[in-house]
Amino acid sequence: MPVVVAKYQPVGRFDASTAAQHEAELRRLLDGEAQSIELDFSKIEFLSSAGLRVLLVTASAAEKKGGTLQLSGARPAIREIILTVGFDDIVHLRD
Amino acid sequence: MKPTTLTYGVDDTPPLLELASLGLQQVLMGAAGWVMMATVLATLSVSLLDTQSMLRMGMIVTGLGAMLQANRRGPVGSGYLCPPIIAPAFFSTTILAGGGFGLATLFGMTTVAGAIEVVLARLLPRIRFLFPPEVIGVVMVMVGIAVLPTGFPRLLADPATLSAGADQGRNVAVGIVTLATMTGCTVWGRGLVKLLPLLVGIFTGVAAALALGCVPPTALPSIMNEPWIGWPHRAVSGFAFEWSLLLPFTIACVASSLKNVGDLTMCQKINDSDWKRTDMASVSRGASVLGIVNIASGLLGTVSHNASSSNIGLAVASGATSRSIAYSFGALMVLCAFLPKVAATITALPPPITGAAVIYCACFMMLAGIQLLTSRLLDTRRILMAGCALAFGLSAGLMPHLYVNAPHFLKPILNSPVSFSALVALVLNYLMQLGNTRRCRLTLTAAEDNYATLRDAMLEFGASVGARKEAITAATESLHHVMESLATGLASGEITVDIAFDEYHLDLDVSYQGQAIELVKTRPDRNTLLNDPTGLAKLSGWLLGQRADRVRIKTDADRCHVLLRLTN
Numbered sequence: 001m002p003v004v005v006a007k008y009q010p011v012g013r014f015d016a017s018t019a020a021q022h023e024a025e026l027r028r029l030l031d032g033e034a035q036s037i038e039l040d041f042s043k044i045e046f047l048s049s050a051g052l053r054v055l056l057v058t059a060s061a062a063e064k065k066g067g068t069l070q071l072s073g074a075r076p077a078i079r080e081i082i083l084t085v086g087f088d089d090i091v092h093l094r095d
Numbered sequence: 096m097k098p099t100t101l102t103y104g105v106d107d108t109p110p111l112l113e114l115a116s117l118g119l120q121q122v123l124m125g126a127a128g129w130v131m132m133a134t135v136l137a138t139l140s141v142s143l144l145d146t147q148s149m150l151r152m153g154m155i156v157t158g159l160g161a162m163l164q165a166n167r168r169g170p171v172g173s174g175y176l177c178p179p180i181i182a183p184a185f186f187s188t189t190i191l192a193g194g195g196f197g198l199a200t201l202f203g204m205t206t207v208a209g210a211i212e213v214v215l216a217r218l219l220p221r222i223r224f225l226f227p228p229e230v231i232g233v234v235m236v237m238v239g240i241a242v243l244p245t246g247f248p249r250l251l252a253d254p255a256t257l258s259a260g261a262d263q264g265r266n267v268a269v270g271i272v273t274l275a276t277m278t279g280c281t282v283w284g285r286g287l288v289k290l291l292p293l294l295v296g297i298f299t300g301v302a303a304a305l306a307l308g309c310v311p312p313t314a315l316p317s318i319m320n321e322p323w324i325g326w327p328h329r330a331v332s333g334f335a336f337e338w339s340l341l342l343p344f345t346i347a348c349v350a351s352s353l354k355n356v357g358d359l360t361m362c363q364k365i366n367d368s369d370w371k372r373t374d375m376a377s378v379s380r381g382a383s384v385l386g387i388v389n390i391a392s393g394l395l396g397t398v399s400h401n402a403s404s405s406n407i408g409l410a411v412a413s414g415a416t417s418r419s420i421a422y423s424f425g426a427l428m429v430l431c432a433f434l435p436k437v438a439a440t441i442t443a444l445p446p447p448i449t450g451a452a453v454i455y456c457a458c459f460m461m462l463a464g465i466q467l468l469t470s471r472l473l474d475t476r477r478i479l480m481a482g483c484a485l486a487f488g489l490s491a492g493l494m495p496h497l498y499v500n501a502p503h504f505l506k507p508i509l510n511s512p513v514s515f516s517a518l519v520a521l522v523l524n525y526l527m528q529l530g531n532t533r534r535c536r537l538t539l540t541a542a543e544d545n546y547a548t549l550r551d552a553m554l555e556f557g558a559s560v561g562a563r564k565e566a567i568t569a570a571t572e573s574l575h576h577v578m579e580s581l582a583t584g585l586a587s588g589e590i591t592v593d594i595a596f597d598e599y600h601l602d603l604d605v606s607y608q609g610q611a612i613e614l615v616k617t618r619p620d621r622n623t624l625l626n627d628p629t630g631l632a633k634l635s636g637w638l639l640g641q642r643a644d645r646v647r648i649k650t651d652a653d654r655c656h657v658l659l660r661l662t663n
Contacts, residue, residue: 013546015546015575015579016579016582017544017546046546046572046575048575048576048579048635048638049576049579049631049634049635049638050579050631052624052634053624053625053630053631053634056621056624056625057625060625077568077569077572077642081638081641084618084641085618085634085638086618090621
């Protein structure tokens with residue numbers, strides 16, 4: 001069966017002030033038909049520890065449904081943070 | 096780190112055949128300086144014999160100077176491929192001294208000028224603060240622009256540059272073919288062709304000139320009449336000194352030194368992809384060589400020299416900046432001094448070909464300066480400083496008649512758009528920094544969302560001090576991580592952020608009342624992050640250390656401090 005993919009493009013910050021909002025939206029998508037999420041990070045200027053936690057929670061939820069969390073368009077500094085914290089095996093970075 | 100655009104970096108040694116070819120290419124580029132020298136000397140009605148003598152002595156000085164410049168050890172030498180060339184900053188003083196008092200006085204004052212430049216070179220590290228990247232960027236842009244009036248009339252076959260009866264259209268075609276070949280070799284060439292775009296372009300240009308009948312009729316006889324081997328001799332004997340020329344020559348020395356700073360900085364930048372700022376100690380050693388070159392110029396009987404921007408541009412364009420090339424260049428240059436036919440051949444090259452070479456190299460020089468200017472955040476002060484410097488420099492180049500009635504002692508500056516721009520940049524930079532502090536304090540509230548306030552304040556501060564964009568971005572992100580940690584309940588009330596900048600470092604002191612942030616050395620694992628209530632705080636503490644070069648936590652009697660240091 002083909003994997004159902006939902007796309008989400010957050011804007012601005014992915015930190016403590018916006019984490020709850022983004023987590024809720026991503027949970028809503030995964031609670032629906034979507035098994036995988038494609039996150040477009042091209043409009044994200046800052047990723048904090050709270051944002052990383054949201055990514056981890058979402059990636060874990062997608063894996064439980066047999067899907068993945070893909071992240072594209074991230075700035076070099078944000079890609080570096082994801083690689084440095086070792087989340088690149090669960091949050092799949094795309095160019 | 097060696098940039099990926101270079102085939103042979105400064106520490107590499109090309110194979111012998113390529114070394115010789117690259118050295119020969121640099122010699123041909125240096126020929127543009129000989130053409131300029133001959134043009135200046137023609138205004139002094141110097142005889143052909145004396146002109147040839149001064150040219151050949153100039154070859155010796157240039158060759159030995161390039162080799163000394165490549166020296167890495169000892170008190171002189173920058174270690175880079177940075178050959179000398181006749182100095183435009185000294186054109187007016189050359190005409191003043193040679194035309195008003197004779198060649199002996201010209202040579203005497205050139206020697207004195209060289210000594211002044213050596214003194215100035217040793218002072219450079221102490222006056223480093225006068226040469227921030229924005230000032231040097233302006234100089235580098237103008238260095239590229241300043242060669243355009245030499246290049247374009249030749250490239251586009253201005254009738255004044257051609258022999259009587261020459262066909263302008265065909266000569267333009269020769270120039271365009273030459274420039275197109277050089278460009279094509281650089282963009283699409285492989286192997287030797289990519290390394291030697293100038294040489295390939297010149298040979299192609301000569302072939303085109305022969306095919307189109309654009310070789311001046313005097314070219315071949317002027318070469319044939321010269322012997323194969325000849326001992327170069329000084330144009331006139333003796334020295335003379337003229338007190339009234341001391342101030343103009345000193346101003347020319349300052350102007351020339353500023354250009355040298357720009358060119359030597361360019362050498363550093365093109366050889367290191369991690370380059371952040373000028374190494375003034377290296378510039379000082381390199382500028383000392385150029386002072387010594389001018390002492391030798393006076394002693395041997397030729398005109399003043401400074402760093403050759405076009406040769407540096409050629410090294411960039413050909414992807415070969417190896418200091419070994421300086422030795423092959425130097426040896427070939429000194430050899431040329433003993434081969435009169437070589438000098439005659441170089442000066443016999445059709446003007447469209449030498450013009451194409453100059454324009455080709457100018458492209459790289461101008462853009463290097465623009466890249467440097469835009470590598471730093473610019474606030475209004477810096478924009479106006481750079482803008483005014485460029486505008487005034489260009490005005491001297493485009494409308495020289497406006498400065499005809501300027502005092503004599505200013506003529507050396509005003510005759511050189513590079514020098515004029517540099518002087519305006521230096522003065523404005525100094526004046527506009529008055530009252531500009533390199534410290535800043537922000538007062539924030541723990542309970543509020545301070546993201547935009549911090550981001551905008553850091554950008555404004557960074558622009559006011561000319562910090563690197565990357566350093567300000569990293570500092571801003573570090574501060575955001577700190578604020579996010581404090582927002583978990585560690586801080587209450589007022590938070591102050593003290594920022595200090597000293598060109599090398601950005602220091603941040605976040606001070607607040609509350610509990611200290613736990614700096615975690617080990618990255619929290621996923622289980623901790625998902626299930627431990629303190630997981631988020633631990634990850635924040637760990638992330639703090641990733642962007643900043645140094646993080647320290649300090650507690651006073653009643654306040655906690657997070658001290659961050661980042662390299663600019």
